[in-house]
Amino acid sequence: MSDFSEVLVSENSIGRKLDEMAEAIRRDYEGQDLLLVGVLKGAVMVMADLARRMPPHVQMDWMAVSSYGSGTKSSGVVRILKDLDADLTGRHVLIVEDIIDTGVTLSWLLGNLRTRGAASVEVAALLRKPKAAVVEVPCKYVGFDIPPDFVVGYGLDFAENYRTLPFVAVLKPEVYEK
Numbered sequence: 001m002s003d004f005s006e007v008l009v010s011e012n013s014i015g016r017k018l019d020e021m022a023e024a025i026r027r028d029y030e031g032q033d034l035l036l037v038g039v040l041k042g043a044v045m046v047m048a049d050l051a052r053r054m055p056p057h058v059q060m061d062w063m064a065v066s067s068y069g070s071g072t073k074s075s076g077v078v079r080i081l082k083d084l085d086a087d088l089t090g091r092h093v094l095i096v097e098d099i100i101d102t103g104v105t106l107s108w109l110l111g112n113l114r115t116r117g118a119a120s121v122e123v124a125a126l127l128r129k130p131k132a133a134v135v136e137v138p139c140k141y142v143g144f145d146i147p148p149d150f151v152v153g154y155g156l157d158f159a160e161n162y163r164t165l166p167f168v169a170v171l172k173p174e175v176y177e178k
């Protein structure tokens, strides 16, 4: 029996949306020094696919933060597990995220990165759950607004599983309630 109640965003729709987002980003940052900051682990897929649509002087760096642990509810406490290698002074930074759910992670991360002297700090997120927002986060590039269900796939996990799926699906509640 499938663990999913529905495929919410297909592999093809993700590809087409990333084409649009990448074009907007390329246009907005043309001729500027752009650093993409991926938030591990969830943003691995979106970062890899977005970065491949960027010109060659766009750079990537990674930060690992975690607030969900192995469950489906935000702990509300964000921990840095790995910090950036890059110095952000004077750089245009675009945080790349898989999902904005409560907004707690990004709101904390924006606050943190904005203290590091960057020329600008903006956000690109593939998914956003407007009805789950606890904190409003300014997000310049959004792929899809989705309902407040727990989703997995394309980098998103439940207890580290399902990240490898090429699509985004709604996880049946009986999978995480057992």
Ligand SMILES: O=P(O)(O)OC[C@H]1O[C@H](OP(=O)(O)OP(=O)(O)O)[C@H](O)[C@@H]1O
Pocket (backbone or CB within 6 Å): 039, 040, 041, 042, 043, 065, 066, 067, 068, 069, 074, 097, 098, 099, 100, 101, 102, 103, 104, 105, 106, 156, 157
């Ligand atoms: O808007 P929020 O409610 O804060 O949720 C969004 C964050 O939660 C997930 O990360 P998680 O903490 O599960 O770590 P992971 O990326 O390693 O799965 C996701 O990748 C986002 O970073």
Ligand code: HPA
Pocket (backbone or CB within 6 Å): 068, 099, 101, 149, 150, 151, 152, 156, 157, 158
């Ligand atoms: O819906 C979600 N699924 C997986 N990880 C998440 N982290 C925040 N929201 C989610």
Ligand SMILES: [Mg+2]
Pocket (backbone or CB within 6 Å): 042, 068, 069, 156, 157
């Ligand atoms: Mg997670």
